[in-house]
Amino acid sequence: MKLTQDKLKSMIRMVKMTLDHEIGCDDCYDQLHAFAELELQGKTPEKAMPAVKEHLERCGNCRQEYEALLKALEAVAA
Incomplete structure (x- = not known):
């Protein structure tokens, strides 16, 4: 993958949006x-x-x- 200027800007925006109290995918999935x-x-x-x-x-x-x-749980509850 070539790192273009647009991709770099996108990555920088994502880093700026990162919060101190964020959880990762593994923690999210567990909850x-x-x-x-x-x-x-x-x-x-x-x-x-x-x-x-x-x-x-x-x-x-x-x-x-x-x-x-959520859809699966709703189907079971119905």
């Missing part, structure tokens, strides 16, 4: 079930687990995993 359960119970998981919420807003892969898990 997805609890986050989904709170949402299904009508609670506010973003208040109970703000780091997971922030990660899901930034990471498309984890967001897809979460959405799939």
Whole structure:
């Protein structure tokens, strides 16, 4: 992969957006079930687990995993 000026600018923007209290994908994945359960119970998981919420807003892969898990849990509950 060639590092173009646009890619470099994008990487710098991403670094600037990094927060001190961020969690990584592994930590997020470990907490997805609890986050989904709170949402299904009508609670506010973003208040109970703000780091997971922030990660899901930034990471498309984890967001897809979460959405799939939520659909599966909703199907089981129905």
